[in-house]
Amino acid sequence: MKWLGIMFMAALLAMAPGYGSAQQSKDKSPATQPQSQQVKGEGVGAARIYTPAERQSYEKQTAQELEAIQQQIADLRVKATTGSPQMKRLLIQTANSLQLQKTAARYQLTALEKASEKDWAQQKVELDKALADLRKACETNTTSRK
Secondary structure, eight states, X not given: XXXXXXXXXXXXXXXXTTTTXXXXXXXXXXXXXXXXXXXXXXXXXXXXXXXXXXXXXXXXXXXXXXXXXXXXXXXXXXXXXXSOHHHHHHHHHHHHHHHHHHHHHHHHHHHHHHOOHHHHHHXXXXXXXXXXXXXXXXXXXXXXXX
16 A cells, blocks of 8 residues: 555656756746845744733633633523423534534633744634634524524
């Protein structure tokens, strides 16, 4: 099975023109031209450096949002005590699903609070994505159950 992967990689490398070759390309593509002083500097995907105050504010705001989501989950559980058995089952499943997502986001927030300055921005991006997914799930599930 390993040989199949090796053969596949060899075929890909063979198809790529000039990849891994020591020969210099005769044309000057933008990637090989020297950069001017204006072009140099912060890269396109470079991480922003956050101040300690910005970090603390974001962490506090996120914790408050997670608490509000926890309250919505608790409200769903209260609604699950009334109604038909099918509705109870559906509300409990929804609450459990939301609780798992909220717990995962809370773990990410805890990791973010402990993250080094270098890793903080990347972990923030991941937490923002998890929170967006959680918000969407909460919005979908709480508005459709009213």
